[in-house]
Amino acid sequence: MIDAAMIETAVxxxxxxxxxxxxxxxxxxxxxxxxxxxxxxxxxxxxxxxIVLDAVDVAMTEAAVGAGVSTVFFLGALWLTDTVEAPAKRxxxxxxxxxxxxxxxxxxxxxxxPQFGSPDQxxxxxxxxxxxxxxxxxxxxxxxxxxxxxxxxxxxxxxTTVVFTAGIGILALLRRRRGEGGN
Amino acid sequence: MIAAALLAVLVxxxxxxxxxxxxxxxxxxxxxxxxxxxxxxxxxxxxGFLTGRPEFLDLGLTYALLNYVGIFAVLKFxxxxxxxxxxxxxxx
Numbered sequence: 001m002i003d004a005a006m007i008e009t010a011v012x013x014x015x016x017x018x019x020x021x022x023x024x025x026x027x028x029x030x031x032x033x034x035x036x037x038x039x040x041x042x043x044x045x046x047x048x049x050x051i052v053l054d055a056v057d058v059a060m061t062e063a064a065v066g067a068g069v070s071t072v073f074f075l076g077a078l079w080l081t082d083t084v085e086a087p088a089k090r091x092x093x094x095x096x097x098x099x100x101x102x103x104x105x106x107x108x109x110x111x112x113x114p115q116f117g118s119p120d121q122x123x124x125x126x127x128x129x130x131x132x133x134x135x136x137x138x139x140x141x142x143x144x145x146x147x148x149x150x151x152x153x154x155x156x157x158x159x160t161t162v163v164f165t166a167g168i169g170i171l172a173l174l175r176r177r178r179g180e181g182g183n
Numbered sequence: 184m185i186a187a188a189l190l191a192v193l194v195x196x197x198x199x200x201x202x203x204x205x206x207x208x209x210x211x212x213x214x215x216x217x218x219x220x221x222x223x224x225x226x227x228x229x230x231g232f233l234t235g236r237p238e239f240l241d242l243g244l245t246y247a248l249l250n251y252v253g254i255f256a257v258l259k260f261x262x263x264x265x266x267x268x269x270x271x272x273x274x275x
Contacts, residue, residue: 004234007186011230014193018200025204037212040253041203041219047246048223052230056242067220068249072256079260 008052015049030085036074043067189229196222213257220250 022045026038043066050059114121130151131143140146148156196219203215224243231239 004186007189007233011189011193011226014197018197021200021204031209033209034206034212037209037216037257038203041200041216044216044220044223044246044250045200048226051227051239051242056239060242060245063246063249068253071253075256075260 011052012049015045015052019045019049032078032082032085035085036071036078039074040067040071043070185229185233189226189233192222192225192229196226213254217250217254220246220253224250 019042022038022042026035026042029035029038043062046066047059047063050056050062130147134143134146134151135141138146138150140150199215199218199222203212203219206212206215224246227239227243227246231237231243
C-alpha cells in the first residue's frame with residue numbers, strides 16, 4: 001500500500017519539475033503575450049504546490065494575485081506598449097550572476113533553519129508566553145497590538161513603509177493621467 | 184485509487200505544460216493555460232480527499248472562478264486589442 005506522505009513527496013517533485021520547465025520557457029520565449037500566458041501557468045502551478053505544502057492562504061493569494069490580477073495588469077501594460085520584445089544587443093551576464101548568487105545565499109540560509117515541523121523549534125519552546133508577559137514587558141494591554149507595535153516593531157515599520165510607497169506610486173500615476181485628460 | 188488518479192492527472196498536466204511551452208500559436212498556449220488551471224483544480228480536489236481534507240473542494244471552486252476571470256481578460260484583450268478602456272471612454 002502506498003502511503004500519503006510518499007504521494008505528497010512525489011506530487012511536490014513533479015510540480016517542482018514542471019515549475020522549472022515553465023520558468024525556463026518564460027525566459028526563452030520572445031513574444032511578450034506568450035510570456036504573460038506562461039506567467040499565469042507558473043502562478044497556477046505554484047499555487048497548487050503551496051496547497052500541497054499545506055500553505056492554503058498563501059496559495060489563495062498566489063492564485064488571485066499571480067494568475068488573476070497580474071495577468072490583467074500585464075495585458076494592460078502590453079496594450080500601452082508593444083507585444084514584441086526588443087532583441088538584446090549583447091548577452092548580459094550580470095543579471096544571471098546576481099540571480100545565481102542570490103539563489104546560493106538562500107540555499108545556504110536554508111541549511112540553518114530548523115527541521116520542517118519539528119517540535120523543538122524556538123517558536124514552540126520560547127514563544128508561547130506572550131499572553132502572560134506582554135503587559136509587564138511593554139505596558140500595552142492588547143496582546144496583538146503589543147506584538148505588532150513592540151515585539152515586531154521593525155517589521156511593522158517596514159510593512160508600513162512598503163504600503164506608504166505603494167500609495168504614493170498609485171497617487172502619482174493617477175495624478176498624471178488626470179492631468180493629461182484635462183489638457 | 185485516488186493516488187493513481189492523482190498521478191494520472193499530474194502526467195496529463197505535464198503533457199499540457201509541454202504544449203504550453205512549445206505551442207506554435209498563442210492560442211495553443213492559452214488553451215494549455217486554461218487546461219492547467221483545470222488540472223490544478225483536479226489535483227486540489229484529489230489531494231484533499233487523499234489527505235482526508237475534503238474542504239479543499241471549496242478552494243477548487245475559487246480557482247475555477249479565478250481561472251475564468253483570467254482567461255476572459257486575455258480573450259477580451261485579443262478581441263478588442265485592449266481591456267475595454269476605449270469603450271469606457273466613449274461612454275463618458
